Amino acid sequence: MEKKSPIRRFADFRWEGVDLLAYKDEGSAPFKAITRQTLFRDPALKGELRYFEMAPGGYSTLERHEHVHAVLILRGEGECLIGGEVYKIAANDLVTVAPLTWHQFRANAGRPLGFLCMVNAERDKPSQPSVQERSAMEANPRVARFLSGEPSA
C-alpha cells in the first residue's frame, strides 16, 4: 500500500483527496447553494473540522442543537443569525454557536461565503424552528430582513 502523504494541497477552495459533498440530503431541510468538505475526521480525534461554502445567495439551514459550533470564516463575507441577532462576518472572524442557539449563515453580500466549522465527532442532530418560533424571531426587524433573503444592508 502506498504511504499516504501527510500533506493535502489546497487549490481554489478544494483540497487533495477531499470530496465535495452535498450539504445535507436534498429535501431534508431548507438550504441553498451550499457544499460541504470534511477536512479532518479521524478515530483518534474527538473533534472534526469541516469546510462549508455558499455561493452568492446561498444559505445554511436555520437550526439549533445541543452541540457547539466553533467557526472561522475562511473566505468572502456575508451575515449570520446567532440567537436573536444578525451579525456581519468577514474572512478570519470567529463565530461561536452556543448550545441550543438558533443559527443560520447567508452569503448575502454578493460574494461566496466559506467557513471552517469544528464540532465534536459525537454530537446530536439539529432541529428546525416551529412556525411559532420563527415568527417570534421575525419580531426583530433585522432578523426578519435577514430571513427574507434580502441582501446585507
Next chain:
Amino acid sequence: MEKKSPIRRFADFRWEGVDLLAYKDEGSAPFKAITRQTLFRDPALKGELRYFEMAPGGYSTLERHEHVHAVLILRGEGECLIGGEVYKIAANDLVTVAPLTWHQFRANAGRPLGFLCMVNAERDKPSQPSVQERSAMEANPRVARFLSGEPSA
C-alpha cells in the same frame, strides 16, 4: 453581566478577546519566534483550535506525542518536517501529524508562517528526540538541511 458577543473580529492575525501567548515556557524546549493564540477552548468542545505563528526564521519545537495534530496553514509559507521527510507548505494546505510522528514547522521562506491546529482537549505531553534519534533523522540530507535552519531551497 454583559452578554458575550458570539463574534470575535479578526485584524492583522489577532482576534478580539484572544490573548497573544508565548508558544511554551521559555527554556522548556528549543523554539524560536513563535506565538500561540487559543481561538476555541470550551468545556462543551472535545477539541481545541489554536493559532500558531512564526516570524521569518522562526520554528516550533521538534517533538512527537500520541495525540494527532490537524493543521491548516492560514498564512504565509514555509516547510515542515513530518516523520522522515520535509514538505513545502503554503496557505490553506492541510497537514496531518499522526501519533508518535516527529514534526517541526519552520518559517524558512522569508515570510511569516501561521497555522491553525486542532487537537483533542485531553492529550498527552510531547517528548523530544534523543541525540541518537536526531542523528538518525539527519541521515536524510533534506532533513539535515531543514534542521540546520537553512532557507527553503
